[in-house]
Amino acid sequence: MQFKAMVLSNVELSPGYFRMRMTAPQELASSAPGQFLMLKVNDAIDPLLRRPFGLFDVGSFLPEYAGCGAQVYCEILYKVVGKGTKLLSALHHGDLVDLLAPLGKGFDLGPAGEEKVLVGGGVGLAPLYYLAKELKNRGEKVRLFAGGRNRDDILCITEFERLGVETYVATDDGTLGERGFVTQVLEPHLAPGTRIFACGPTPMLNAVAKMAQKSGVPCQVSMEAYMACGVGACLGCVMKGANHTEETPDYRCVCKDGPVFDSFELQWS
């Protein structure tokens, strides 16, 4: 769906990390965690392309002004890395942005009764909040493993805990939680009956996918790729499928076949 959204709030949570809430049409309420949106930060040609962001949260609220019923909102959690996110961070309440959403294939929540293990690296946490909310709504047991370079990269832990999620934190420099990689903290918790949902930098996903395979635990990963269209048309965002070879290539569209993949669908280095 393509629609104009009004920015409701846009707050810096930690240096360089913002959480932005926007209005959304009713239909977005039936989006799935793991799906994403494509946002045009302005209506100029610089930056030219839309920017993809995971759905951090979707919900509804009652506007304070009269005459308006419950209104759906969606949220993104983003890191300022370049031109587009810099412009995004300057938007205010009342500004309009053009969105395509919901896009792509979300997480398969899996059967009830499993222990759900969420693994997020840095801003890779973004789609996991919406996921945790849905899982907790279904009454599941959810643990979150959040990693980052330092404490500024660890976001929204309180929000997860408020949902009833058990949280574990690791930072490279030990300024928050354990010192080291989040995968080290994660490893002892993997056992049959758990299911992994991971999002973060590719090396982390690589490590998680391998660990999951070793432990025989199902694992879904949410991937990133440069995107132009977001709808499966330009073939710009492809990734190598597990059986990809030079001779019999097998590419998957991150925007359409993903961004969430079963880890065994993809080729890991």
Next chain:
Amino acid sequence: MQFKAMVLSNVELSPGYFRMRMTAPQELASSAPGQFLMLKVNDAIDPLLRRPFGLFDVGSFLPEYAGCGAQVYCEILYKVVGKGTKLLSALHHGDLVDLLAPLGKGFDLGPAGEEKVLVGGGVGLAPLYYLAKELKNRGEKVRLFAGGRNRDDILCITEFERLGVETYVATDDGTLGERGFVTQVLEPHLAPGTRIFACGPTPMLNAVAKMAQKSGVPCQVSMEAYMACGVGACLGCVMKGANHTEETPDYRCVCKDGPVFDSFELQWS
């Protein structure tokens, strides 16, 4: 001079016409009426080039916050016509813009004792306010003839009157002042001992220049041309000088030799 200016106010005076006040360095206080500035509306590459605007006013004010002495401001009066001016009209107090100012050659105020006749068409009024202020500071007699298509194009008449300027208005449709061209209203007032300063659409300047020549009245016109550099380097903004022919071309830079020219310096159609 190149400097960053902070927008102090940006107000719509009449549909599509804005008056914007910006901070300026001390040096701008010694600019001359008729000089202009080049403004970069954002720091993106769309729009790419700076936009030229006449100095509508230059003055000083005392900021309300403590610890700051008198501060120079400059103002522009502009019409929203395209991409750049549209973006400009969305700027707020506190936004920063990059300016080159003062640029070009201003008006020659002429000897004291003459009657100064200011002729402005539409937003061509812009440089005439600063001019009128300077002339009135010198105690001169000043009349303003302002023309436009309709009453929405007639701006700041009260401001001129407050300076002690005698004003005459003409609109094409008669919705304000006399019905007809401003040149018709102007004609009876031209006599030896007057001096014309005109700014507005080229057909108007053409008519004024001819009228001035017929009446033997000195006449300066402020011209517009597409500009890239504003400093006489790109040669993009040239106009035909009076003696220009195909064989012996004579081009003048509007940005450097102008924007104010003696009417006899230029070639009129």
Next chain:
Amino acid sequence: MQRPDMSVAIAGIEMRNPVMTASGTFGYGAEFADYLDLESIGAMITKGLSLKPKAGNPTPRIVETSGGMLNAIGLQNVGIDAFIEQKLPYLKNVNTPVIANLYGNTLEEYGEVASRLDGLAGVAGIEVNISCPNVKQGGIVFGTDPSAAQEVVSLVKKNTSKPLIVKLSPNVTDVVVMAKACADAGADALSLINTLTGMAIDLERRRPVLANVTGGLSGPAIKPVALRMVWQVAKAVSLPIIGIGGIMTGRDALEFMLAGATAVQVGTASFLDPSAAQRIAREMEEYLVEHGIASVRSLIGALEV
């Protein structure tokens, strides 16, 4: 006022308006069905089709540049047979002409792909890509050498009874020479321009951003070059022309028509706004209404120079 007449025809392909979607930027049509009415646009051009399925280039394949983007998709496509089996049935149910864009890795493949499409219901015409700059054997030679282009076009012409559009590369010294060569070889229409070859560099990694090193530049950045080439070719060749390159708005499209185009293609704009093609057709019509112009065809080549 009556609604203006927006219809145009390219080599016998009747279109409700001049706005087509450019090859490689609109998938196989279905991808955009949620975002616009496929029956509101003039025609759809498929992704470039080859004889065998093609995997395309390694990634990254796209990168944004100032006012444009580079792509090196490498002509990934399902192949002509899968297109006919899997994609065409959907398109047949859409009441909008479908034009198959095709290319070959060799001269013979061009002929072969064209002949498989010949006589196929649901394909209104073919557009031959002789200009793709990404695949070594797949275009650049045919697209920049007039006699090679002539060979390709002649062969395709022999293998098809469908209207034959040839798509030209801008990466040439003289586009008019190429246009004339294609016209002489039997093209029924010309589309231009394909992408300009460009490159982007990742300073930190000291590597090209694109795995393929170079890619094709598209988007608003190239519009001035495209307009110039359309104008040059329209003056020199009497075939109908389809203008392509950085068209974002109805005004852009109308500028191409003034320069001599009978129709236009919208490419990169569909990424920014998936409803771009429909919007642009609407904006063109609005312009005609505002200016009291009865038929869009009256603007073709109406530039006064």
Next chain:
Amino acid sequence: MQRPDMSVAIAGIEMRNPVMTASGTFGYGAEFADYLDLESIGAMITKGLSLKPKAGNPTPRIVETSGGMLNAIGLQNVGIDAFIEQKLPYLKNVNTPVIANLYGNTLEEYGEVASRLDGLAGVAGIEVNISCPNVKQGGIVFGTDPSAAQEVVSLVKKNTSKPLIVKLSPNVTDVVVMAKACADAGADALSLINTLTGMAIDLERRRPVLANVTGGLSGPAIKPVALRMVWQVAKAVSLPIIGIGGIMTGRDALEFMLAGATAVQVGTASFLDPSAAQRIAREMEEYLVEHGIASVRSLIGALEV
């Protein structure tokens, strides 16, 4: 850390840093003296000089496009004699190499202008514009035909003992062919690219915006094409290369160096920011400091492909 070594040399012209100002975008230097320190940049290139003063094209001469601009100045200049008399004395007092950009309307004029500059103090080198797309006789043929280019360069070479830079046009099928032709004819360095030929249309007036109809496209829009051409030529020719095209920042400049340029020229950027050349040199140095790179020369051609 010590300040990094920013110096480079082009065919014996020693520069304090790799940033030069591009012909036609920096006037005769003095126009920018209020906005930057002329002694902070690597070199200055003059507006294109011809034998006789030249009036240039009718107006409008410039128009903004998406991420770029078109110009059709038509090589307006004061002529070689007035340059020497009126402009050079000022430049002689600036401790920065001045390179005279020149062109001719005929082959002979090229030779003549070069010989007038020969032996002239205050001119560190010459840059021959064989690529200006605006003036019918003044460039486009020389710039797009390898043997014509070879003739011009050979003749100029005979008439000068100064370092000879040849500036290439991007409006060609194969820039490497042109580069080799110029190298063979005696060029000491190559600069590229000049502007891409483009066009803009005023929809309301149904006329080209530029009086000259077409003009040269410059600015960030063309950077990908320029980078690609610099990279192609650097691989194929062993002469030092000056990279030009859409350079706005120190990072842009360094990308050109990775692609194989020894120095760069800043053109359109000086219109947006009259201190651009100085700022870009500073940004380059800052990058080197941040990354612990001792000499900017270590980046030349350091792209890993």
